[in-house]
Amino acid sequence: LEDRGGTTHDQRYVPCKPGLFREFCRQLAERYGTRMDYYEIGNEWDLLGTNRLTVAEACAAQREGYEGFKAGNPDARVITCGWTVPSSDHPMVKQKGMQEEVLKTGCFDVHPVHLHCPFYRYKEYLDDFFAMRRRLGVTKPWFANETALTSAYDETAVADCIWQKIVYSWAKGSTDYVWYNLIANGCNPKDSEGGYGLMSHDFHPRYGYAAFAALAATLKGFDFVREIAGKDVPPVYVFRGERGGERQVVLV
Numbered sequence: 001l002e003d004r005g006g007t008t009h010d011q012r013y014v015p016c017k018p019g020l021f022r023e024f025c026r027q028l029a030e031r032y033g034t035r036m037d038y039y040e041i042g043n044e045w046d047l048l049g050t051n052r053l054t055v056a057e058a059c060a061a062q063r064e065g066y067e068g069f070k071a072g073n074p075d076a077r078v079i080t081c082g083w084t085v086p087s088s089d090h091p092m093v094k095q096k097g098m099q100e101e102v103l104k105t106g107c108f109d110v111h112p113v114h115l116h117c118p119f120y121r122y123k124e125y126l127d128d129f130f131a132m133r134r135r136l137g138v139t140k141p142w143f144a145n146e147t148a149l150t151s152a153y154d155e156t157a158v159a160d161c162i163w164q165k166i167v168y169s170w171a172k173g174s175t176d177y178v179w180y181n182l183i184a185n186g187c188n189p190k191d192s193e194g195g196y197g198l199m200s201h202d203f204h205p206r207y208g209y210a211a212f213a214a215l216a217a218t219l220k221g222f223d224f225v226r227e228i229a230g231k232d233v234p235p236v237y238v239f240r241g242e243r244g245g246e247r248q249v250v251l252v
Helices: 020-035 055-072 098-104 119-136 155-171 207-219
Strands: 111-114 142-146 222-230 233-243 246-251
Touching (some): 055 098, 111 119, 155 207, 222 246
Parallel strands (some): 111 142
């Protein structure tokens, strides 16, 4: 890797030899194939303070990685990095236009997004996310692949949030859903990310885990059918499936 300079919090690394990243991705997909559900290229490149790739470097990395993964296994599903915010207009984004330009390469199968926030904000962000996709003409599937809320302050809020986010994402066509993460990495109440886990750091289920387990038991084997919008009331989501040999409908 080639260090492009800067302090500990302001540096970026790119492969020092042309084609090196492409070959690495080829070998990875050749070895693991479709045993991996997704091959994600990078992580939160748009987040201020995390990454300093230029837009051109990000596009090049996406293109090389995609070509390498597909060469290793044509059925490999390649996604972009999980974007931190729905579009590059957000003040946290330093490299304006990065997400949009990476999407324009077309070198991806699924478009992921990271949204760690309460449910009401999640809906607002997704509205902006979908608007950006329509503006760019992106029709490839999307993926809610990091969507937590911390349990450090209020576990009941997480229990409310997780089933709301899952049902809403399901209804809006997300290919999969990832809360991030299963096990907390600590117990410091001042560390919000340490509270992302649905289980405590010593493996005790939190309220959010119970809510997820109940939702999974209720909707396992069911498919989303449609949304019923009401005036001045929350929408109802209709799921249809089979349980105990009987066809059933569940309203959420």
